[in-house]
Amino acid sequence: MNRLTLAILAALGSVSSYALEKPYVGIDYQQATFDASQGGSAKPTMVRLRGGTEINPYFGLEAHLGFGVGDDSITSSGVTYNAKVNSYYALYLRPQLSLGEHASVYALLGGVYIDRTFASSNPALFPTIDEFMHNTSYGAGVDVNVYKGIRLNADFVSYTKQIDAVSVGIRIPLN
Template identity: 25%
Template sequence: MRNILLAATAISLFAVPAMAQNSPFANSYGTIGYTQLDGSDGDLGAITGRLGTKLNPNFGLEGEVSFGVDDDESSFAGVDTKVELEYDAAAYGVAYLPISDQFELFGRLGYGTTEIKASAPGVSLTEDGESWNYGAGAQYFFDGQNGVRGDWTRRDFTDDGGEVDTYSLNYVRRF
């Protein structure tokens, strides 16, 4: 009886890869990279991480979070000011256009939140804003799992908060 159970278990392990192909998370990926945020109030830099999954070859979902690493410093009337990104987080629907097995274009649409901190000697102000985000990009894979990604995304802030363009270069890893 024990041998039959062991044999059945061993045979069932061959079915695991087939089940994984039907899972919506079989085409998951993660990215890590640098993002440049260009806005009218300053240019900021951030480290950005993303997690996403392709639900089919042409559509997927992804979430991203960024933390500021490059602040904008300026001087106005002899007063030094500093603007820094505290965080940026967003969720997107992503449409893919596969060009080959290694190269694809994509467009994305989502909603996010951003927090910026501005400070001068003796004064500090933190602002946050919600935004509708849209953008496009491309990714190239060196092999089945590793690649690079470049993208542009515009954050269109609600409540007349203006617009910020972001440019990102990332390492991509498929799971």
């Protein structure tokens, strides 16, 4: 783990910082698009847990932890592969713009570590590819306030050149 990752985790975990900031947690359902390098795409599903804090009305920090809950098949060069995102974690800077008390739009910019699997239907000729990779990740979304700080959200995140996801979920304030 690099120093930036440790610094962001320390900031998110600091009890004293919660007194001045607005911490929150969330859970989201994600539909990913997993593009194969030879063409075609699969649509595995994931669940994402989020934790973050709004440092001020224009800036926040957010951490994601995701797990694959469904896989999908893809045919590439005559071979069928079962594609799945096993898990991932990501840390983001979150610039945001409030649209009054009712909504906000935000961007995500950070890094992701992702574990994915490509299992072929013919493992004797085409072995399973299990990769753990890291990449710069970015995205954008919207939060809509529905009741006393509880927000519904939708976003798009590009995790790698081959994996993007659209998410919908809920965000709950911790104070």
